[in-house]
Amino acid sequence: MHNFSGTVCLLVLGQPFRSGIGLDDDNPCNRSSYDPQREATTSIVEAIANPISRKGHNVEVFMTYPSGCALATDLISWFRPYKTHHTPVVSNNIQQGWQGAYRLLSEKGSSCDYVLQLRHDVHMDVSFDMWNFDPNKIQFERECVDCAIMMGNQPGGSCTCGQPAIEIRKRAPASCKETCTADHLLWFPRQYKALMTLLVVHRDVCCHSLIRHVHRRTGYSHYGFMFPENCADDMTIPLVVCDETSAYRPSRIRSRKLRTRLRVAD
Secondary structure, X not given: OOOOOOXXXXXXXXXXXXXXXXXXXXXXXXXXXXXXXXXXXXHHHHHHHHHHHHOXXXXXXXXXXXXXXXXXXXXXXXXXXXXXXXXXXXXXXXXXXXXXXXXXXXXXXXXXXXXXXXXXXXXXXXXXXXXXXXOOOEEEOOEEEEOOHHHOOOOOOOOOOXXXXXXXXXXXXXXXXXXXXXXXXXXXXXXXXXXXXXHHHHOXXXXXXXXXXXXXXXXXXHEEEOOOOOHHHOOOOOOOOOOHHHEOOOOHHHHHHHHHHHHHHO
């Protein structure tokens, strides 16, 4: 467990009760996803909130859900016994969803000494006790690099960015011009809350490209990465949520458990 003190606020956003695999085959608040969502939410409580609480830290939950979601009451109840602030959001895209969550955090989160952002659709397999990062910096989940696939290069890790823009990564190959990050997880201490709110709410920044805007304002010394770029294949950090296949999207939970059994057997 990391050395820090104070209140940790879990900022949980995105699409609960999600279906499909993304793009057009994807909808939130699906009753058919009830059990997978309960399992995913329970994993946040058991793997994240409870270990933090057991160390004597106060834990509060800030969560959003799609406006009109008939299953929201159950979703909120699954975060008990933790104090939960919640609000519905009307969003046509991911950016608006982030903005709704950060507005809630700005309005109700004066007690937050640290913020850990998570997504409703991700199942947490590894206890927070096992994570190892500097809690006094902004911590992105892990670094990803968009390389020129046409030239035969492979993308960094198992996630990619959009079109090449600027090079942040000190050790980036010449063909890798843009750094982005996986967006399942994000950590930041109180002193960066105003910056993150500015970027998300007022500058329309979110998701994989957030790191570029943070970098321009802080430089290398103010941020880091929770997990290594290749953690999807690194057994020294077993079963860490790394790639998009870790999102439960309900049909994936069984395949993920099967993959876990296979990896343990190997």
